[in-house]
Amino acid sequence: MSRVVVTGRVPEAAIEKLRTEHEVDAWQGPESIGREELLRRVAGADAVVSLLTERIDSELLDAAGPQLRVVANVAVGYDNIDVPACTERGIVATNTPGVLTDATADIAFGLILLATRRLGEGERLIRSGRPWKWGMFFLLGTSLSGKTLGIVGMGGIGQATARRAKAFGMDIVYQSRSELDPRIAEELGARRVDLDELLTVSDVVSLHCPYGPATHHLIGAGQLAAMKDSAYLINTARGPIVDEAALASALREAQIAGAGLDVFENEPRVHPGLLELENVVLVPHLGSATVETRTAMAMLAADNTLAVLSDERPPAPVN
Numbered sequence: 001m002s003r004v005v006v007t008g009r010v011p012e013a014a015i016e017k018l019r020t021e022h023e024v025d026a027w028q029g030p031e032s033i034g035r036e037e038l039l040r041r042v043a044g045a046d047a048v049v050s051l052l053t054e055r056i057d058s059e060l061l062d063a064a065g066p067q068l069r070v071v072a073n074v075a076v077g078y079d080n081i082d083v084p085a086c087t088e089r090g091i092v093a094t095n096t097p098g099v100l101t102d103a104t105a106d107i108a109f110g111l112i113l114l115a116t117r118r119l120g121e122g123e124r125l126i127r128s129g130r131p132w133k134w135g136m137f138f139l140l141g142t143s144l145s146g147k148t149l150g151i152v153g154m155g156g157i158g159q160a161t162a163r164r165a166k167a168f169g170m171d172i173v174y175q176s177r178s179e180l181d182p183r184i185a186e187e188l189g190a191r192r193v194d195l196d197e198l199l200t201v202s203d204v205v206s207l208h209c210p211y212g213p214a215t216h217h218l219i220g221a222g223q224l225a226a227m228k229d230s231a232y233l234i235n236t237a238r239g240p241i242v243d244e245a246a247l248a249s250a251l252r253e254a255q256i257a258g259a260g261l262d263v264f265e266n267e268p269r270v271h272p273g274l275l276e277l278e279n280v281v282l283v284p285h286l287g288s289a290t291v292e293t294r295t296a297m298a299m300l301a302a303d304n305t306l307a308v309l310s311d312e313r314p315p316a317p318v319n
């Protein structure tokens with residue numbers, strides 16, 4: 001029997017699954033586990049099931065000890081894990097791809113609608129108690145049909161967002177490290193372009209690439225200036241892909257029309273310049289936040305953990 005440390009609250013079904021074979025120490029506090037407590041608890045663990053709010057770095061891996069075999073992130077993004085440090089120590093790192101694709105694409109498309117149709121502004125107006133009435137020119141937004149969606153990062157979530165956009169009559173361009181399977185590209189009517197072209201031709205730019213050194217501030221002042229002044233930026237990937245200060249300034253100066261953000265550069269803090277603006281919709285990292293999706297993510301993390309502890313290949317290794 002191995003010792004599995006779970007660093008935050010996850011759906012009970014996943015804990016039960018792990019408990020059928022191993023001793024499980026799962027953090028149950030209402031707040032995130034503090035760093036000191038985390039370092040103390042991982043000592044002697046064979047497996048760590050981690051949430052994206054926990055930094056899994058050399059310090060933590062050393063605190064766990066040489067018996068640690070697997071770090072199973074309950075997220076598709078794994079920028080919180082120092083993967084090379086895991087690899088150096090022979091530790092398998094895993095993530096949860098696939099199971100949150102639709103939920104995240106739903107939120108991306110939700111943000112597209114909220115931003116382009118000014119639904120956030122309308123909601124805030126009614127709640128403010130300020131007077132309003134229907135008018136021919138009242139809170140006019142932008143139609144999506146016939147417009148171009150530019151997708152940065154055409155993995156599963158990018159493709160699922162493209163599928164939704166196609167149903168709304170949008171044209172799709174994308175920028176990605178690799179070319180789409182020609183059948184999928186044809187089904188979506190999607191054309192591969194470079195980032196510069198994508199920024200200049202798109203009416204909505206939606207980010208779906210992983211975060212890492214290569215994508216840090218991929219969208220900064222220069223890229224925002226290249227976008228149409230009628231365009232919108234949507235981010236459901238990772239906050240630091242966008243230079244938030246530059247985005248606040250572009251929105252304030254009406255260099256672009258609006259934005260919809262589910263993720264932030266210094267979560268949970270949001271750049272104060274964004275909080276004062278009407279033309280940005282802000283939601284608190286809800287991309288995968290459905291009961292079904294979070295359960296599926298936790299179960300996949302449990303499967304990854306159980307596989308490694310049984311000397312089998314896990315379903316979703318990242319190293």
Ligand code: DGY
Binds near residue numbers: 100
């Ligand atoms: C992920 O899985 O990376 C998401 O950001 C969680 O919502």
